[in-house]
Amino acid sequence: MSIHEGFLELAAAAIDFDLDEYDRGELDRHLAGCADCRRTVAAFRDDAAAIASAARPSLTPGRSVAILANILRPPKGSPRPRRLAVATVAVVVGAGLAIAAMASLRNPADPLVAVHTSPGSSSITRPSNEPTSGATDAAGLPPQSPVGTPRPPDPPSAGALPVRGSGQVQGTGIRMAPATDGDLYVSIPKPPGRVLVALLDSAGHPRPGWPLVVDGTTSCEQLLPVDDGSVRILCTLENRDGSNLAVVRAYGFDSEGRPLAGWPIDLDRYGADGYFAARVIGNELTVLAWKSLGNEIKQGQPAGNTWITTVAADGTVRDGAKVQYGTNCCTNAFAVGPDGVAYGTTHQFGQSPSAPKVSELLAVTVAGVRAGFPVAIAGIASVPAFDAGGRLHLTINDGPDQLAGTLVLDTAGQMVVGGSGGLGFSATDVCVGIEGSCEVPAAPLVGADGTTFVVGAYPRSTIVAGLSPSGQAMAGWPYRSDFGHQDIGICPAGAVCEGYTFAAPTMGPGNVVYLLHAASSTSAGGRIVAVGPDGRLVAGWPVSLKRAGSEVWSAVVAPDGNAYVLAIEPEPNNGYSATILALAPDSTVLYTSTIIDP
């Protein structure tokens, strides 16, 4: 897009949108010096006037009365509003069967996207002195020693629930993670500079030793339970000295809230500024760490190094080989797979909305970039999700309308059976915000067997495609709803806010999909819908929040099928509470536990 075109878009936007003072000033300055642009802007307004003055078709009085009569008293055979529901269902079922039939006719050899390896064009490169294949096991690496002066231990202190505050403000930072035996780990920001971490039992009560207050911390974004009942937690410390980067600290606690020997670990003392992704494998914490190469990165130059770091149960740290990454990498783009390898995508959005979009799939092992990677993909690819076999499932939005499909690759970067054809809708992006930063589809929901679900959640409707492990549309799918997505955070009613995220759908055992919907009206609350593998609502669902204005912001599902849902509800004092609802697979409320009380 040329400079002139950019200002013409701004001028056109001024017809329908309020420009801020800066944009208005820039536009006026440009127009003052560009006669061609002034002519085009005048022509835009002339066109708008022509549209306004064009003849408006009108109904004859007789037709007008007849249509009104039809609305008030539908003719025999035409359903009245409540009956309309049944008719709609029939259409949806018909459409689902048609789609399933169409998919079954698709040539499975026709991939949705083009895939090839592109070693020369990646945003992530391998240093010449690093191996690119071989062992991915960190055990053979030497332990690292921390550098610098250790910080004061600042041990966590005992806390209490509920936390005083605003569910609406602090709710975005709440994290939940199911633990063993029906327990649930929860982290709750408690500004300024504290986070409360709790382990709730199956009745919603804190376990002995919990909750803990972690001082000097702004958030604990990763709660990673271990099978032995302990937990690894990644928290961001307060940036007390005003430096550019806040320190990330990894905690290890046992099931009674006692710090594990050798923990916590400050990542900066091992050379890391932060991390892109983390996972617990066995009892070992695996982190894709990164370090910036400076504040000002020139175009085409590496922006930093990234590498796999593992922290053993005893706090021993091992670092993998460092690889360089570019400026368009890698925040929110990576996931650590069950094999301990970090997989992620980078994107090239092109110079205009219609430009072809390209993604690259990357793989970082303890030995560096895995051979066979990066893999170039046509379209905008999501961060990968994994099935039980470790295969990578990606959502791709592609084409002028950014329509979704899926792609499945093995850990060597080879495409395998399971990718879908075009799904006919655009998969939901991970967030809405600054152009280019958020236009990446959310990862698909993937079951252990490779069954995949792609969600398109929009302001007033939702569609979910259900795909078999072989990539075929399953009978009964897509699931459709006239309920829209729930956005998270504070956004005034009626406003179109940037930079917010959506309440992510999740998945439980048996390939049950849980969708979080916004309320249908201001007099209702949000709702959670459980859709079974047959595309039907699970008996007992949906569950709607009773209180008008209440919202469902997140949900996690335990291996036993119990769902834990975070509800943000308005309170009589104009504040907002945050409550965890524990719901059995049949929607029975197991407990409610208020964790933030205004």
Add this chain to the structure above:
Amino acid sequence: MKQPPPADVPDVDASRVGFPDEATREAFIVSAYDEHHAAVFAFLARSTRDRSLAENLLRDTYLRLTKQVHHDAAPSEVRGALFRIASNLVLERFGRPPTARLWPDRHGPKRDDRVDPQLTARVLSSASITDIEQALDGLSVDARVALLLSDEGFTGGEIAVAIGRFAPATRTLLYLARSRVRVRRELFAAVGP
């Protein structure tokens, strides 16, 4: 049998609606019809270029409003709600083809997506059509709907909500639509429609 989707499961007991009885509900619908149906019909007819279809969509628009009223979800801003419903009906009719159509579209010969060929043919067969109408007809349905909503005085944010896109995407859509209208009108001025 598949269970009804949640959209058809009323969240709220109808006994709690603000309308005390059926007669009051009906009066609300009649008032909304009297006040806005002419503008909504004009919008539908200009969007679809098909009077018969516009009449059907007008009826469907008010039926959806009626359904909302029966579910205690009567909009506080009726005009905006009617145009949002009408926009969605047009987009559902023309702009969101089912997968069965999209698959060959995606992999078959390229064509101008989302411009209904029957619609175009119908418009081009009219002798009395103006250059601006022809220019509008060259747009994709969602771009045409967006421009006509702009003509009805809706803001960019309201248009984004109505057509189910986010504001930045709507801004780009409107810019491309206005540019395309401009190019076509210049072409018509030079060589005739």
